[in-house]
Amino acid sequence: MTFPVVGMVGGGQLARMTHEAGIPLGIRFKLLSDTAQDSAAQVVNDVVVGDYRDLDTLRRFAEGCDVITFDHEHVPTEHLRALEADGIPVRPGPDALVHAQDKGVMRARLAELGVPAPRNRIVSGPKDVAAFAAEGAGSGDGSATGNSDGNGFPVVLKTVRGGYDGKGVWVVRGADDPTAAEPFKAGVPVLAEEKVDFARELAANVVRSPHGQAVAYPVVESIQVDGVCDTVIAPAPELAEDAAVRAQEMALRVAHELGVVGHLAVELFETRDGRLLVNELAMRPHNSGHWTQDGAVTSQFANHVRAVLDLPLGDPRCRERWTVMANVLGGDYPDMYSAYVHCMARDPQLKIHMYGKDVKPGRKVGHVNVYGDDLADVRERAAHAAGYLRGTIVE
Numbered sequence: 001m002t003f004p005v006v007g008m009v010g011g012g013q014l015a016r017m018t019h020e021a022g023i024p025l026g027i028r029f030k031l032l033s034d035t036a037q038d039s040a041a042q043v044v045n046d047v048v049v050g051d052y053r054d055l056d057t058l059r060r061f062a063e064g065c066d067v068i069t070f071d072h073e074h075v076p077t078e079h080l081r082a083l084e085a086d087g088i089p090v091r092p093g094p095d096a097l098v099h100a101q102d103k104g105v106m107r108a109r110l111a112e113l114g115v116p117a118p119r120n121r122i123v124s125g126p127k128d129v130a131a132f133a134a135e136g137a138g139s140g141d142g143s144a145t146g147n148s149d150g151n152g153f154p155v156v157l158k159t160v161r162g163g164y165d166g167k168g169v170w171v172v173r174g175a176d177d178p179t180a181a182e183p184f185k186a187g188v189p190v191l192a193e194e195k196v197d198f199a200r201e202l203a204a205n206v207v208r209s210p211h212g213q214a215v216a217y218p219v220v221e222s223i224q225v226d227g228v229c230d231t232v233i234a235p236a237p238e239l240a241e242d243a244a245v246r247a248q249e250m251a252l253r254v255a256h257e258l259g260v261v262g263h264l265a266v267e268l269f270e271t272r273d274g275r276l277l278v279n280e281l282a283m284r285p286h287n288s289g290h291w292t293q294d295g296a297v298t299s300q301f302a303n304h305v306r307a308v309l310d311l312p313l314g315d316p317r318c319r320e321r322w323t324v325m326a327n328v329l330g331g332d333y334p335d336m337y338s339a340y341v342h343c344m345a346r347d348p349q350l351k352i353h354m355y356g357k358d359v360k361p362g363r364k365v366g367h368v369n370v371y372g373d374d375l376a377d378v379r380e381r382a383a384h385a386a387g388y389l390r391g392t393i394v395e
Contacts, residue, residue, distance in 0.1 A: 103191045326382040
């Protein structure tokens, strides 16, 4: 029996953890990485160092791969179409992935499907931004979110491609705000959105296979700090069952309608009046699903591998009542390994996942998972471990 080879484009921590999930299944991985020192390149045996933006490099890399998948959405869409024309399975395919690559395309398609989202429009300059804001002032049509100063501001501006973790995002607070000019300096399309007055952020994670089997993980609460995911709570506390089902059904429908193969994360705003609005889409394993490594029967990474190979999907249910994931960010304390003794001795159930990255302030270098029956206790344990590893907690 010959086991398949999964070609993973991108050498970050998502590729590293996806590779780990494939090891028990005997799945072989081939990696296209920017450098030999990238997170996944440290652990995958078969590594090609090259530029994913170069079609010839992608074609050479794809030789010997049974399927191509990704740990980021940045491969040019036309290159993916060329690989498909060469007969190479690409999952998710370019027709689906473009909705995670381009926020303008995503917003237009979700509008066609009637999927609720913040009011939005492509804008070409600060005057367009002011006009967009004015249209939302006191509209009374149900789209306003109560977060306006009366003239439709603040407005959120996003570059349609390339933004992540708060990058490529600006908040404009008035017509005279100089921030309104910043996004247009790069010469790329810009999406304007109303700034939603949300109660919290949620994420609905689903996985879909080529033959249409799909599973939905419990909806989680995602807590952001300075535009970066800090903590994920699974399942989302005090989320009404009908709202949780609505979020899962929305994510499953989006995956079906867009033809997603693999993992799809649908990031959501829960508004103060109980609506769910789609914020972002990610078609790869996602930070909001890292808790599944230790808290679910089948992790997002294992199910992504199964999906791209069209294997039967695994059970997405929780193993424990609560699981909390806390990201470990780099700080002024570079020697995280020496902190292991304290963290492991204090909490023998703690699960530490490190990415092999150099420690830099604010950089995601790992995460911890903690689980149990008492949510307050689980949250405290996760926050303490992440803080101690970072060096912000010293006892």
